[in-house]
Amino acid sequence: MTGYYDIVLGLIPLAMAGITGVLSIAGFALTTAIPMASVVAVGLIGHAMFVRAPVDPVPEPAAQADAMQSDSIQSAD
Numbered sequence: 001m002t003g004y005y006d007i008v009l010g011l012i013p014l015a016m017a018g019i020t021g022v023l024s025i026a027g028f029a030l031t032t033a034i035p036m037a038s039v040v041a042v043g044l045i046g047h048a049m050f051v052r053a054p055v056d057p058v059p060e061p062a063a064q065a066d067a068m069q070s071d072s073i074q075s076a077d
Contacts, residue, residue, distance in 0.1 A: 008048040015040045 016037050023033035 004052060005048060005054065008044055011044055012041045015044060 016034075019037035019040055020030070020033045023036060024030055028036070
């Protein structure tokens with residue numbers, strides 16, 4: 001299953017190569033096309049790090065208390 005971060009990792013080199021190629025074909029100098037493409041790649045990285053940041057799933061405290069309570073009831077039987 002392909003996740004969000006797998007797609008971002010694939011889009012980074014695709015953006016660098018694709019945008020650089022399109023801009024150089026459009027007449028931009030290579031020294032201009034590469035930095036413009038890198039801005040898009042950095043934007044992808046920034047989105048993955050800060051907008052959709054990877055987080056560990058944290059169980060809810062109420063669910064933990066219910067689980068502990070049901071465990072203690074089962075052990076008492």
